[in-house]
Amino acid sequence: MPHEAPQPLRLVDTDSAPPPADWEAVYRDHVVPVFRYVYARIGNRADAEDVTSTTFMRALPHLRSDVSEGELRAYLRTTARTVLADLWRERHGTGFDEIDEETMAAPQAAETAEVDVEYVLEALPPNYRKVLELRFLRGYSIKETAAAMSISAGNAKVLQLRALRRAAETVTLR
Amino acid sequence: MSRTDRRLQRYIDAIVRDRRPRRGDAGDDHEAMRLAARLHAAHPGSADPSPEFIDDLARRLRNSTTETQPQQQPALPQRRQFLFAAGAAAAAGIGAGFGIERVREAITGSTSSTSPQAAITPDDGAWVAVARVADMKLGAVKRFSANGIEGFVLNANGKISALSAVCTDQGCILTADKAGSQLKCPCHYAAFDLNGMPRQGSYHKVTPLPVIQVRTNGEDIEALLPNWA
Numbered sequence: 001m002p003h004e005a006p007q008p009l010r011l012v013d014t015d016s017a018p019p020p021a022d023w024e025a026v027y028r029d030h031v032v033p034v035f036r037y038v039y040a041r042i043g044n045r046a047d048a049e050d051v052t053s054t055t056f057m058r059a060l061p062h063l064r065s066d067v068s069e070g071e072l073r074a075y076l077r078t079t080a081r082t083v084l085a086d087l088w089r090e091r092h093g094t095g096f097d098e099i100d101e102e103t104m105a106a107p108q109a110a111e112t113a114e115v116d117v118e119y120v121l122e123a124l125p126p127n128y129r130k131v132l133e134l135r136f137l138r139g140y141s142i143k144e145t146a147a148a149m150s151i152s153a154g155n156a157k158v159l160q161l162r163a164l165r166r167a168a169e170t171v172t173l174r
Numbered sequence: 175m176s177r178t179d180r181r182l183q184r185y186i187d188a189i190v191r192d193r194r195p196r197r198g199d200a201g202d203d204h205e206a207m208r209l210a211a212r213l214h215a216a217h218p219g220s221a222d223p224s225p226e227f228i229d230d231l232a233r234r235l236r237n238s239t240t241e242t243q244p245q246q247q248p249a250l251p252q253r254r255q256f257l258f259a260a261g262a263a264a265a266a267g268i269g270a271g272f273g274i275e276r277v278r279e280a281i282t283g284s285t286s287s288t289s290p291q292a293a294i295t296p297d298d299g300a301w302v303a304v305a306r307v308a309d310m311k312l313g314a315v316k317r318f319s320a321n322g323i324e325g326f327v328l329n330a331n332g333k334i335s336a337l338s339a340v341c342t343d344q345g346c347i348l349t350a351d352k353a354g355s356q357l358k359c360p361c362h363y364a365a366f367d368l369n370g371m372p373r374q375g376s377y378h379k380v381t382p383l384p385v386i387q388v389r390t391n392g393e394d395i396e397a398l399l400p401n402w403a
Contacts (some may be wrong), residue, residue, distance in 0.1 A: 027235060035223040036215070043189040043211025052223065053231050060235060091197045092204065117216040120209070135190060136213035160186065161206075162177055168205035173212060 023060045026072065031056070034076050041084055051087060055080045121165050128163035135160050182206060189214045224363065227374060291370055291382040294323065294338060300401040303394035310334055310395060311376040313366070316359075321399040325386050326350065326357065330368040335385035336397050339369045343380045357383070 034055060039048040057077040060164070065074070080130075121129045134140040134148055146156035175183070182203045188195040189210050193331060215221045230266050273397040304318040305327040314329045317339060324339040324347055334399035339357070344360035357366045363371040 022236070024232065031228055031231065032223060035227075039221045040212050040215035041208065043214045044193050044194055045191050049223070049231075051225050052227075054232070056231065056235055057238060060228045084280075088272070091195070093202075093205070114298060115214055120213075132213060135329070136210065137217055138215055139190060157183060158175070158179075161182055162207045164182070164186070164210060165203070168203075168209045171209065173208050 023063060026063060027056060027060065030073070030076055033073075034080055037077060038084060041088070047087065051080065051083045054083045058083070068108050120171050123170050124163065124167055127159065128166060131156065131159045131163050132167065178203065186210055186259070214308045222268050224326070265402040292384040293382045294386050294398075296398070296400040297396045298401040301391065301396040302399045303387065303391070304388075304399075307390055307393055307395055313354055315354045317350075319396070320397070321396070321402040323386065325397065327388065327395055328368050334388055334390070334395060335369075336388045337366075338386060340383075340385040341380065341382060349384075 031052065035048060035052045038051045038055070039045070042048050055076065062073075063075075073121060090104055121132060124132070130149060131145060135142075135146045140148065142153050142160075143155050145160070146153045149156065149159075151159070181319050185195045185203075185207055215281065242258065245341075252326075287337050300321070302320050304320055304325070309316065311328060312332060314327075314330055314332045316327045318325050320326060325336050325340050326348075327336045337357070339363055341348055341359040341361065343359060344361055346359050348357040348359055348366065350356070351358050353366075355368070357368070357370075364380045365378075366383050367373055370385060372380045372382060379396075389396055
């Protein structure tokens with residue numbers, strides 16, 4: 001059967017956009033750790049997105065091109081903390097800024113979060129640990145938590161508050 | 175329950191549902207509130223930004239930096255750079271397959287890789303049928319596995335092409351998402367567009383997927399693969 005000699009149909013275009021400006025590389029390298037850092041402190045996605053956005057909007061125009069990686073991370077963290085504290089103050093009054101500043105060396109906020117959590121939960125009585133695990137780590141509703149622990153919904157509510165307050169006494173969160 | 179209890183309760187309810195707490199929720203229990211946020215963030219998979227958010231913020235940053243600081247930031251690309259995979263692209267001709275999608279990407283910068291895209295060029299190659307022309311309708315993305323190569327044949331914007339299906343991060347095998355609009359890595363959050371370019375928002379920095387050369391031969395689409403005969 002005659003057919004045309006095989007020809008390459010098309011080779012995928014190998015052109016690419018020009019190299020990103022410095023700020024964009026910085027942004028891409030740091031947006032995930034900054035978001036995690038913020039999320040672990042504000043606890044919901046909508047606020048975390050707002051705080052992350054404001055952080056980069058504020059920080060990027062002031063970037064020098066010769067900062068070290070460590071300085072850059074510290075600078076972004078500090079900016080993020082300032083934005084977090086502003087939001088917290090606006091919504092809940094004081095309570096955020098009196099925290100000591102020294103977590104800048106932690107490479108990944110989420111790692112810090114996980115270490116804290118394990119440490120916190122281990123120190124608790126079993127039913128306290130259980131209610132916090134179900135509610136927060138697994139995202140169970142009060143109803144589901146109550147069913148899983150064979151207690152009433154009212155008791156589950158009270159238990160989670162007690163457990164959370166007890167746990168909060170045992171740690172200093174950064 | 176006391177008033178303080180009810181306020182903390184409301185705060186916890188918001189956090190567990192990943193919603194914004196309202197002003198006044200939680201009262202003065204700041205340590206407990208902050209711990210609630212920390213515990214919630216440890217919920218597996220909940221603490222990462224979505225690729226959509228990352229892309230969107232990149233766009234907003236680009237707009238604001240070009241508006242407020244034109245002297246420091248380059249404007250949109252004035253000229254496109256063409257980087258060709260070694261010896262492979264000459265036949266394609268500059269501009270071939272230059273679809274709307276690529277123009278859009280060039281403008282928005284939704285792909286941003288500085289690495290040139292390699293081509294798989296076996297020393298001893300053979301043209302191997304990997305798909306049927308009839309099966310490669312517009313938008314089709316088909317996986318193939320032949321002669322030691324894992325790949326995709328794609329019809330994006332009416333052009334047939336082929337890409338390696340091996341993630342350039344850690345070698346995991348990519349899968350096409352349901353919409354057939356991107357190739358996703360099961361191991362991390364890496365994702366590639368149908369040109370093999372890393373999607374912005376990929377968690378890991380990855381290089382583009384290597385191109386595999388393809389041609390039609392009658393009813394078949396053939397790829398240039400290592401010769402295993």
